[in-house]
Structure formats: C-alpha cells, structure tokens
Amino acid sequence: xxxxxxxxxxxxxxxxxxxxxxxxxxxxxxxxxxxxxxxxxxxxxxxxxxxxxxxxxxxxxxxxxxxxxxxxxxxxxxxxxxxxxxxxxxxxxxxxxxxxxxxxxxxxxxxxxxxxxxxxxxxxxxxxxxxxxxxxxxxxxxxxxxxxxxxxxxxxxxxxxxxxxxxxxxxxxxxxxxxxxxxxxxxxxxxxxxxxxxxxxxxxxxxxxxxxxxxxxxxxxxxxxxxxxxxxxxxxxxxxxxxxxxxxxxxxxxxxxxxxxxxxxxxxxxxxxxxx
Numbered sequence: 080x081x082x083x084x085x086x087x088x089x090x091x092x093x094x095x096x097x098x099x100x101x102x103x104x105x106x107x108x109x110x111x112x113x114x115x116x117x118x119x120x121x122x123x124x125x126x127x128x129x130x131x132x133x134x135x136x137x138x139x140x141x142x143x144x145x146x147x148x149x150x151x152x153x154x155x156x157x158x159x160x161x162x163x164x165x166x167x168x169x170x171x172x173x174x175x176x177x178x179x180x181x182x183x184x185x186x187x188x189x190x191x192x193x194x195x196x197x198x199x200x201x202x203x204x205x206x207x208x209x210x211x212x213x214x215x216x217x218x219x220x221x222x223x224x225x226x227x228x229x230x231x232x233x234x235x236x237x238x239x240x241x242x243x244x245x246x247x248x249x250x251x252x253x254x255x256x257x258x259x260x261x262x263x264x265x266x267x268x269x270x271x272x273x274x275x276x277x278x279x280x281x282x283x284x285x286x287x288x289x290x291x292x293x294x295x296x297x298x299x300x301x302x303x304x305x306x307x308x309x310x311x312x313x314x315x316x317x318x319x320x321x322x323x324x325x326x327x328x329x330x331x332x333x334x335x336x337x338x339x340x341x342x343x344x345x346x347x348x349x350x351x352x353x354x355x
Contacts, residue, residue: 210281
C-alpha cells in the first residue's frame with residue numbers, strides 16, 4: 080500500500096521548503112505523486128524522499144536545476160554518472176581557482192620587496208618564424224593561446240623544422256585596454272614555414288624590452304605585469320608598442336601550472352651602453 084505525505088510533512092522529511100517544493104513542481108523537477116483536483120493540495124509518496132535527497136545534495140553542490148533534471152531523466156547509469164562527474168570536475172576546477180586567488184591575496188597582503196632585481200633590460204633581435212595572428216577577446220585569450228601554440232608546434236614538426244627559441248606572443252594595447260585586440264603567437268624557426276591552416280610566416284621585429292618573469296598559470300599574471308610597469312616607471316623610459324611574452328615553460332612541458340614560466344616584455348627606450 081502506497082504511503083502518502085502532505086507537502087508539509089514531505090517538506091519536514093526532505094528538508095526542502097514548501098516554497099522550493101512548489102517551484103520544483105512548476106518546473107517538472109520533482110512533481111508530487113498526486114494533486115487534489117478540487118483543493119490543489121499536493122501529496123507525495125515516501126518513495127519520493129530518496130529523489131528529494133538526491134536533488135538537495137546536487138543543489139548543495141551548486142548543480143543547475145536543468146542539469147539535475149537531465150541527470151534524473153537519464154535512464155542509463157553510465158550516462159548519468161558521466162553528467163555527475165562532469166559537474167564534479169567543474170567544481171574541482173573552481174576550487175582550484177579559489178585556492179589560487181586566496182594564495183595570491185595572502186601574498187599581496189604580506190610585506191615584500193619591489194621586485195626590481197628580477198627585471199632584466201634586453202635588446203632582442205628580429206626573428207622569423209611561424210605565426211598565427213587573430214583578433215582575440217581577453218576572456219578567450221588563455222584557451223586561444225594554448226590552441227594556437229599546439230597548432231604552431233604541430234605544423235613546425237610536420238614540416239620537419241626546428242624551433243630556434245621559445246614560443247612567444249605579441250599583444251596589441253587593445254587586448255588590455257578594450258579586452259579585445261590583435262594577438263600574434265609565434266615559434267621562431269630558421270626555415271620559412273609553408274602556410275597551413277591558420278599558420279603563416281611571420282617576422283618578429285627587433286625590440287628593446289624590460290623583462291619580468293611570471294611563474295604560474297596565466298590568470299595570475301597581473302601581478303607580474305604590475306611589478307614590471309612599476310619598474311619601468313621608476314627606472315627607464317617606457318615607449319608605445321605591443322607587449323611581448325615568451326613561453327619558457329608551459330603546457331607542452333608540464334601539466335603542473337605552478338611550474339609554468341613566462342617572460343613578459345615591456346617596450347622601453349634603452350639609452351646606456353650597458354643596456355640601461
């Protein structure tokens with residue numbers, strides 16, 4: 080014999096508010112087993128408590144209601160588990176971002192040095208290589224960079240060429256000031272690359288740069304940029320021109336983002352014989 084609970088009793092048993100249960104009914108997530116056609120009273124079965132417990136735990140994990148509906152509607156356990164694992168992976172990634180942000184804030188609050196000793200003034204010569212140039216939105220820049228680097232390295236390897244230095248990037252001011260602008264990623268090569276896909280031959284002009292180093296994932300690079308800008312303002316003459324980046328250690332080398340190392344080049348005007 081089926082045992083029924085009023086919406087109030089079901090609310091107490093499931094720890095879901097009456098308002099929430101009514102909302103879940105409206106969107107079809109957790110419909111009552113019966114609704115009185117005259118009074119509109121909702122009744123639930125005790126068997127539905129298990130579903131309510133699952134929904135409540137998914138919501139505690141911030142799973143969107145649409146995804147919960149998809150999980151509950153999926154009869155195949157393998158597909159259902161895939162959906163759940165995908166959400167857990169997103170949560171894990173979010174936790175990682177949160178932890179990195181906490182660590183960076185603690186570092187910012189701790190007393191430290193100006194970092195001037197870590198800045199190098201350098202004249203870089205003109206180089207030729209394989210490159211990809213596109214208009215890029217700042218929000219997509221990290222994913223775009225990894226895709227472009229992968230395509231460049233694959234093309235260079237397929238054409239049996241050898242990189243003569245680390246891959247780099249050139250970023251127009253609009254990438255920073257408008258969060259959308261022209262970006263070029265390149266791999267220096269002695270030979271001329273044959274155009275394939277997005278890859279084209281490029282010539283990277285000579286430049287005089289103040290070089291700082293960022294260690295870690297790209298989302299924490301603003302600190303290195305700030306330190307470099309401060310150095311340039313205090314010690315040398317900054318000039319208009321695109322920012323350079325050189326990817327010394329990245330995804331091709333290790334999946335551990337803590338080991339990634341990127342040189343950031345700020346265009347400057349060098350006046351001294353020793354490069355200053």
